[in-house]
Amino acid sequence: MMESLPIYVICKDLMGNIIYANRQFCDLQEISVSEIIGKNDNDLFPSEQAEKYRLDDLEVMKTGQIRQTIEKHQTTSGKQMEILLLKSPLIKPDGTT
Secondary structure: OOOOOOOOOEEEOOOOOEEEEOHHHHHHHOOOHHHHOOOOHHHHOOHHHHHHHHHHHHHHHHHOOOEEEEEEEEOOOOOEEEEEEEEOOOOOOOOOO
16 A cells, blocks of 8 residues: 555654655655665764654654654755655554554
8 A cells, every 4th residue: 555655655663763665755765675674864864854853753752643744855865855744653553652
């Protein structure tokens, strides 16, 4: 299902490492799936952007609330664009995050 969505999707573990990225995100970043798995924001983005993404991730994990913003985004090749970021905690079957 994630591969058919016309949006960028990544999933990270609690340490911020990417454990899943759909084809659309990999194409945006101009990187293969095998190259992106295990990386974190510091590996992919300028330090200021990576720090903001990590702080947002921590806030979502802490509150369990969805966060939606429009952000300036720089790809790994330096391309600048605005994207809609929608961050959501993954909910386990027992209802916990």
